[in-house]
Each structure stands twice: as C-alpha cells, then as structure tokens.
Amino acid sequence: MPADELEVQAGLEEGIEVVYLCAPSKIIAEKGRLKGLELVQVEMRGVDPTGWREPVVLEGTEFTxxxxNLFPAISQRPDLGFLPDGFKISPKNTVEADPGTMMTDVPGVFAGGDVVAGPYFATDAMGHGKLAAKYMDRYLRGGDMTPEYTLTKPTAHVEPYEMTPVEVETIVSRPETPLQPVAQRIKNFESVELVLDETAAVNEAKRCLRCDWRWEHEAEEEEKR
Known part of the structure; x- marks a missing residue:
C-alpha cells in the first residue's frame, strides 16, 4: 500500500517494524479472543488492470x-453496490463523471468527491459540489450543459516583498516544521507537527511573497549538483 515518505520515516523513528512483501491470510483467535495473524509471503509479478503491481502468493511461506490488537488498513474504495445499471464505472471502481459539469453518463445524475476521484482532499470534494450545483441548476432549467472554463482575475495586486541581502541568505529556503520529540509523541494522540515560532512564520510569509526567489534559488542549487 503506498505511503508518504515522511510518514514512513516517522513510523520507523517511532519503532514501527515494517514487514515487506507479505499478505494476511488468516486471523487466529482462541475462545473468541485475538491471538495472532497468519501471513504469507508474496512476490510482485506483472500489473493488474488498474495499473498496480500484482502480488502472487508464494506457497509454503506462511508464518504467524x-x-x-489488529487495525485493518487495506485501502479504501467506494461501495457502488446500490447503483442501478447505466453508470460508467472506472477500473478503480469509481463513478465516471464529466470533469466540466460533474454529470455522469446517466442524464440528470451528478457525482463528485471520493466516489469520483477516489480518496482525495476535502477541498476537491467541495469544488466538485459547487460545480455540480451550477450544472444541476442549468439541467433543471433546460440550459446549455457545455462546460465553461474561465480564469478568475485577482482582485488586488500585492507588490513583491523586497528582501534585504541578509534576508536573502537566511530565509530563501523553506523552514522545517517542528515536530514533537519521538519519546513524547508515542505516548499521546496530539498533533505530531507543531507550529512555527513567530520569527519563522514571518520569514515564511516574506518568502511566500517572493516566488521568483524560490525558483532562482532552486535553479542555483540544481546547477551546483
């Protein structure tokens, strides 16, 4: 299962053991209580219809x-069993919808969010809802359903922040987000990522208003490599 590199590194720092190329095959219980998990080794061969590498079980490699405690984390996918015939379903088991209107292949039925994009950001789901509402209204009024693509112009111009030579040397790079110490965060459920202090936050705001500095700096770093 894919995972963010930073999350993997954080897990290793916290003492999590990662067992690679294994798949669960049986939950072991005794008198109604969990005792263990049987795993089997797998080998990646070929590619499945969705584009993912396909695991093949290696017989005789079972171990316990x-x-x-057991916390299943076996990916997420929409439950589309309630849908009648007529909807076009993607190889990833999501409903296909016109990205310009969010209407499905069934006229008058719109879809958005995770059921279309798969597990993604809440802000994208909100955008889908806003777009779908616009074209739902048009559909009900018998209006033109041709997607419109427009650019929203900024309402105000913000002048670039002029950095001093010292600031250029000290704040051109993005500050690292402070984290809870490992020994502390493994004992609580509070946010691992902390907030920037006032100085770092102000410097980051200055850097944010100078995107050109970012690109120039990255280009220089690339040339050094």
Whole structure:
C-alpha cells in the first residue's frame, strides 16, 4: 500500500517494524479472543488492470505473528453496490463523471468527491459540489450543459516583498516544521507537527511573497549538483 515518505520515516523513528512483501491470510483467535495473524509471503509479478503491481502468493511461506490488537488498513474504495445499471464505472471502481459539469453518463445524475476521484482532499470534494450545483441548476432549467472554463482575475495586486541581502541568505529556503520529540509523541494522540515560532512564520510569509526567489534559488542549487 503506498505511503508518504515522511510518514514512513516517522513510523520507523517511532519503532514501527515494517514487514515487506507479505499478505494476511488468516486471523487466529482462541475462545473468541485475538491471538495472532497468519501471513504469507508474496512476490510482485506483472500489473493488474488498474495499473498496480500484482502480488502472487508464494506457497509454503506462511508464518504467524502474535498480536494484542489488529487495525485493518487495506485501502479504501467506494461501495457502488446500490447503483442501478447505466453508470460508467472506472477500473478503480469509481463513478465516471464529466470533469466540466460533474454529470455522469446517466442524464440528470451528478457525482463528485471520493466516489469520483477516489480518496482525495476535502477541498476537491467541495469544488466538485459547487460545480455540480451550477450544472444541476442549468439541467433543471433546460440550459446549455457545455462546460465553461474561465480564469478568475485577482482582485488586488500585492507588490513583491523586497528582501534585504541578509534576508536573502537566511530565509530563501523553506523552514522545517517542528515536530514533537519521538519519546513524547508515542505516548499521546496530539498533533505530531507543531507550529512555527513567530520569527519563522514571518520569514515564511516574506518568502511566500517572493516566488521568483524560490525558483532562482532552486535553479542555483540544481546547477551546483
């Protein structure tokens, strides 16, 4: 299952053991209580219809891990069993909808959010809803359903922040987000990522208003490599 590199690194720092190329095959229980999990080794061969590498079980490689708790995390996918015939379903088991109107292949039926894009950002789902509402209104009024693509002009111009030579040397790079110490964060459920202090936050705001500095700096770093 794909994972963000930073999250993997954080997990390793917290003492999590990652077992690679294995798949669960059986939950072991005794008198109604969890005792362990049987795993089997797999080998990646070929590609499945959705484009992912396909695991193949290696017979005779079963082994057992003793457990106190088990938290299944086996990906997410929409449950489309309630849909009648007529909807076009993608290879990833999501409903296909026109990205310009959010209307499906069934006239008058619109879809958006995770059921269309798969697990993604809440802001994208909100955008889908706003776009779908616009074209729902047009559909009900018998209006033109041709997608419109427009650019929204900024309402105000913000002058670039003029950095001093010292600031150019000290704040051109993005500050690292402070984190809870490992020994502390493994004992609580509070946010691992902390906030920038006032100085770092102000410097980041200055840097944000000078995107050109960012690109020039990255180009210089690339040339050094």
């Amino acid at each position: 891990v003793e457990l106190d």
